Amino acid sequence: MYFFYILKKYVKNFFLILTSLAFFFVLIDFLANYSKLPDSSNLQVLYTYYRILYSIDMFYPLALVFAFLLTVYYMVKFNEMVSFYSLSFSPWKLLKPFLFMSISVFFVFIALESSKFAYVNEYANAILNNNKYIGNNLFLKYNNKIIYIKKIKPILKEAEGLKVFILEKDNVKEIIFAKKAKFKNDVWIAKHAEITLIKDTKIIKKTDNIKLLRGFKPKIITNLKNLNSISLYDAYIAIKLFKNVNVDMLISIVFFKIFTALSLIFLIVIFLIKAPLHSRISNVSLFLVKSTFFTILVWGADLMIYKFAKQGVISPYVLILPFVILFGYGVYLFNKEK
Numbered sequence: 001m002y003f004f005y006i007l008k009k010y011v012k013n014f015f016l017i018l019t020s021l022a023f024f025f026v027l028i029d030f031l032a033n034y035s036k037l038p039d040s041s042n043l044q045v046l047y048t049y050y051r052i053l054y055s056i057d058m059f060y061p062l063a064l065v066f067a068f069l070l071t072v073y074y075m076v077k078f079n080e081m082v083s084f085y086s087l088s089f090s091p092w093k094l095l096k097p098f099l100f101m102s103i104s105v106f107f108v109f110i111a112l113e114s115s116k117f118a119y120v121n122e123y124a125n126a127i128l129n130n131n132k133y134i135g136n137n138l139f140l141k142y143n144n145k146i147i148y149i150k151k152i153k154p155i156l157k158e159a160e161g162l163k164v165f166i167l168e169k170d171n172v173k174e175i176i177f178a179k180k181a182k183f184k185n186d187v188w189i190a191k192h193a194e195i196t197l198i199k200d201t202k203i204i205k206k207t208d209n210i211k212l213l214r215g216f217k218p219k220i221i222t223n224l225k226n227l228n229s230i231s232l233y234d235a236y237i238a239i240k241l242f243k244n245v246n247v248d249m250l251i252s253i254v255f256f257k258i259f260t261a262l263s264l265i266f267l268i269v270i271f272l273i274k275a276p277l278h279s280r281i282s283n284v285s286l287f288l289v290k291s292t293f294f295t296i297l298v299w300g301a302d303l304m305i306y307k308f309a310k311q312g313v314i315s316p317y318v319l320i321l322p323f324v325i326l327f328g329y330g331v332y333l334f335n336k337e338k
Contacts, residue, residue: 118232146165248315255320262327263322
């Protein structure tokens with residue numbers, strides 16, 4: 001019974017705080033960018049919808065910790081915390097509903113981050129920039145092919161000025177040039193593609209509807225160049241395919257999405273052990289202020305490390321460090337309390 005009693009309070013506070021954070025973020029963003037938005041009300045609504053999804057994705061780790069702190073605050077204020085400990089409840093037993101909810105939400109967002117949900121911020125920016133989300137002059141290596149793309153529109157899944165150099169033992173065997181190509185059913189389709197076979201003599205011919213570069217996704221291409229965001233699935237495919245390309249920036253994005261949330265979840269373990277038992281013997285408000293400040297500090301430190309790692313100043317693996325420190329400290333406190 002206690003499990004669902006605490007879980008119900010925690011879930012209610014989580015959605016309350018997450019909704020509030022998302023509302024204020026979207027309100028400020030909408031007011032700041034209103035003059036840049038298209039006149040179409042449908043696009044404005046769609047922009048707001050994408051921004052809401054983006055804000056939920058960005059703030060859910062903070063909402064998990066803040067909801068926990070609010071729940072604990074009321075449990076201490078109304079003598080519920082001391083009552084639980086009086087009934088011989090262990091810290092681990094009280095942690096179960098909080099960790100169950102937090103880890104469940106974490107895996108839900110991990111699943112969402114493996115889908116198109118990861119690109120909602122780009123969709124919003126495309127509307128803000130009048131759908132001018134374009135990548136220019138991309139030059140990449142893919143398996144035994146070297147690819148040059150003059151212009152790519154990932155949202156429309158179109159490419160212009162596509163050149164594919166097929167190699168054999170470091171020698172160019174074939175060159176394919178297409179003025180335009182369309183990504184459909186996991187393959188690029190180019191009409192009137194010009195093929196040059198490199199042999200003793202050059203043979204040039206035109207072919208309609210040539211299919212090439214299977215699995216070479218538009219989002220993967222642009223994110224290897226710009227790396228504003230990428231889904232976890234596309235990140236896995238990119239790391240697997242582009243072994244000769246520096247993917248540290250891509251790893252930074254993935255690690256930030258995973259280990260920032262895990263770091264904040266482990267703050268819940270630390271805060272529960274440090275939480276006061278009764279409002280008469282400790283300052284609950286001071287505990288709440290200190291915990292909130294420390295949560296924002298950890299989140300800000302993760303964000304700062306992410307920015308440095310994304311720019312290549314430090315290794316992306318440094319993003320694991322805050323999680324390791326908090327995990328170790330949480331385990332230490334938990335074993336000490338036990």
